[in-house]
Amino acid sequence: MRKINLIVLLLFAMTMLQAQAQQQPLPPLVNVSGVGEVKVQPTEVVVNLGVETREKTLDAARSETDKKAAAIINYLKKQGVDAKDIQTSYVTLQPMHNGGEYGRTTPDFYLAQKNMTVTIKILNRFDEILSGIYNVGANHVHGINFQVTDLEKYKAEARKKAVADAKQKASALTAELDAKIGRVYAINEGGSGGGPRPMYKSAMMESAAYDGAGGPSIAGGEVVVTANVDVSFIIE
Numbered sequence: 659m660r661k662i663n664l665i666v667l668l669l670f671a672m673t674m675l676q677a678q679a680q681q682q683p684l685p686p687l688v689n690v691s692g693v694g695e696v697k698v699q700p701t702e703v704v705v706n707l708g709v710e711t712r713e714k715t716l717d718a719a720r721s722e723t724d725k726k727a728a729a730i731i732n733y734l735k736k737q738g739v740d741a742k743d744i745q746t747s748y749v750t751l752q753p754m755h756n757g758g759e760y761g762r763t764t765p766d767f768y769l770a771q772k773n774m775t776v777t778i779k780i781l782n783r784f785d786e787i788l789s790g791i792y793n794v795g796a797n798h799v800h801g802i803n804f805q806v807t808d809l810e811k812y813k814a815e816a817r818k819k820a821v822a823d824a825k826q827k828a829s830a831l832t833a834e835l836d837a838k839i840g841r842v843y844a845i846n847e848g849g850s851g852g853g854p855r856p857m858y859k860s861a862m863m864e865s866a867a868y869d870g871a872g873g874p875s876i877a878g879g880e881v882v883v884t885a886n887v888d889v890s891f892i893i894e
Contacts, residue, residue, distance in 0.1 A: 686893040687843055688831055692824025694816040694885040700804035703784055706747070708773040710797045712754070719770035720751055726795030727772045733794045734776060737787050743777035773800065779807075806881050816885035817847065824889040832893055839891040846888045 709726045713719035731744055749772050753765030776791075778784055788799070806812065828839045 685843065687890045688828050688839060688893055689888070689890045690824045690827040690831070692820040692822070692827065692887045692889060694819030694821070694823060694887075696812045696816045696819070696883045697880045698806055698812055698883070700781070700879075700881050701807050702777055702779045702805060703781065704803045704805065705776045705778060705788070705791075706773060706800040706802075707776065707791060707796045708748075708771060708798050708800060709795055711770045712767045713770070714767055716751065716753075716768045719768040723751075723770035723772050727774065729794040730774065730791055730796055733790055734787070737783070737790065738780055739776065739778060739787075743779070745775045746772060747775045748773035804879065804881060806883075809883065812881075812883040813885065816883045817887070820885040820887045821845075821889070824887055825891075828889065828891045832891075837893050840894040841892055843890040843892050845890070848886060848888075 707730070709723050709730065711719050711722040711726065713722060727746070734744055735741060751768065751770045754767050754769050756766045778787055780787070825839070832839050
């Protein structure tokens with residue numbers, strides 16, 4: 659056993675010596691972060707909408723909510739929204755008590771809720787479709803997000819801009835010191851920004867219909883896709 663332990667210790671010592679021998683001092687480096695940004699027009703909008711019903715009985719609340727949800731789905735399909743772009747995201751059914759007599763077990767009413775996530779790709783008819791959703795039974799809209807379908811293409815474009823930005827920064831820094839950059843020593847995608855990601859300018863919903871001037875009430879703005887890279891260049 660002592661012989662085996664001695665062999666292990668010798669192997670460990672040899673490994674440490676080899677690692678120390680292989681260590682080389684780092685070359686002179688300039689470390690920079692590059693940011694790339696691409697702005698594009700949205701191609702679709704994701705709407706999170708809800709149906710809420712309050713009835714005296716559980717069955718009535720559930721039945722009325724299901725009826726309104728089915729009407730919304732049928733309406734969306736008639737407007738050209740694909741069935742795969744309509745998804746039920748949340749369902750709840752619960753008794754509600756408003757207080758009153760202590761110890762009373764009978765609820766005042768039953769609350770039924772059903773939320774759906776809908777992707778609408780017909781942007782020029784978005785206001786019209788949203789108005790129709792309210793007319794057939796939706797009670798509220800929880801959120802509206804504008805996005806693009808071919809996001810990967812814009813991620814690649816933003817990444818390319820981020821690399822160019824890093825190179826420009828490194829060249830400017832070294833030029834101030836009468837030096838220049840050489841080959842890339844290391845590169846890392848992500849940086850503090852966490853990698854390419856879509857960012858959305860706010861789009862506030864003033865109403866489900868058209869405004870007084872007859873224009874659309876929803877402004878899609880732009881989808882901003884960003885990329886971040888950290889690059890180390892050798893200084894020559």
